[in-house]
Amino acid sequence: xxxxxxxxxxxxENRVSMTxxxxxxxxxHGHTVLVEKEAGNGSGFTDAEYMAAGGKIxxxxxxxxxxAEMVMHVKEIMPSEYRLxxxxxIVFAYLHLAADLPQIKALMxxxxxxxAYETVELPNGNLPxxxxxxxxxxxxxxxxxxxxxxxxxxGRGILLGGVPGxxxxxxxxxxxxxxxxxxxxxxCGLGADVTILDKNLERLRYLSDIMPANCKxxxxxxxxxxxxxxxxxxxxxxxxxxxxxxxxxxxxxxxSTMKKGAVMVDVAIDQGGMFRDIARHNASRxxx
Numbered sequence: 094x095x096x097x098x099x100x101x102x103x104x105x106e107n108r109v110s111m112t113x114x115x116x117x118x119x120x121x122h123g124h125t126v127l128v129e130k131e132a133g134n135g136s137g138f139t140d141a142e143y144m145a146a147g148g149k150i151x152x153x154x155x156x157x158x159x160x161a162e163m164v165m166h167v168k169e170i171m172p173s174e175y176r177l178x179x180x181x182x183i184v185f186a187y188l189h190l191a192a193d194l195p196q197i198k199a200l201m202x203x204x205x206x207x208x209a210y211e212t213v214e215l216p217n218g219n220l221p222x223x224x225x226x227x228x229x230x231x232x233x234x235x236x237x238x239x240x241x242x243x244x245x246x247x248g249r250g251i252l253l254g255g256v257p258g259x260x261x262x263x264x265x266x267x268x269x270x271x272x273x274x275x276x277x278x279x280x281c282g283l284g285a286d287v288t289i290l291d292k293n294l295e296r297l298r299y300l301s302d303i304m305p306a307n308c309k310x311x312x313x314x315x316x317x318x319x320x321x322x323x324x325x326x327x328x329x330x331x332x333x334x335x336x337x338x339x340x341x342x343x344x345x346x347x348x349s350t351m352k353k354g355a356v357m358v359d360v361a362i363d364q365g366g367m368f369r370d371i372a373r374h375n376a377s378r379x380x381x
Contacts, residue, residue, distance in 0.1 A: 106168050
């Protein structure tokens, strides 16, 4: 098979869909790998490294689409690429179709075979391609939150872990899956007062066994979400509905009750997001 590795063109996306070691493995199994010029630069991989691994460098995305039987992206196909997809061609990427009707229509019209990383599922229900990215996103959500809590960034001017004599920040994590667990681990490690909300009682029981003492676990319901959001310094949206839109759990009314300078990080944004219309509510609040 001819496999094409495309350079990412979505804003602020620096990843690449295959590393040189992956190219080496594909070539070893008899495949031809076409790598768009400078596709790996954002991740620190040079064209020379891809060539040493057996990849063939091509100059443009148009050439990759024209020659490859399967094209690979990290993020979804962009509008400028819709016309390049061929009938029968395999498109393999994080597609997040539930919140992207134009992309759905474009892929259907192209008559390609579209496979979304985030829907690849093992017999036990695990999502092996989504899980590592969810681990990164969960941990990054707390790193980003700490930055935007700083007064210079419009935040409340508090530390996640507090200091002797000053209470730590209250971090509320909506969802106890892979993203939520990793976010909570990071926040707990920094000494924050952490609460995880989830609807799955068995998941909450499991988390009660592995999380530290500064992590509280609550059954999620609308009243509890309202109250926890009201007193939070940081809210992390981390609910996954595999293949579907994320539930809109935080409304504009809830945001209006929050502390000035509280931070909101919506990790579910690729699936439509969990926070309803927050950007237009109060531009002075850092809401991510």
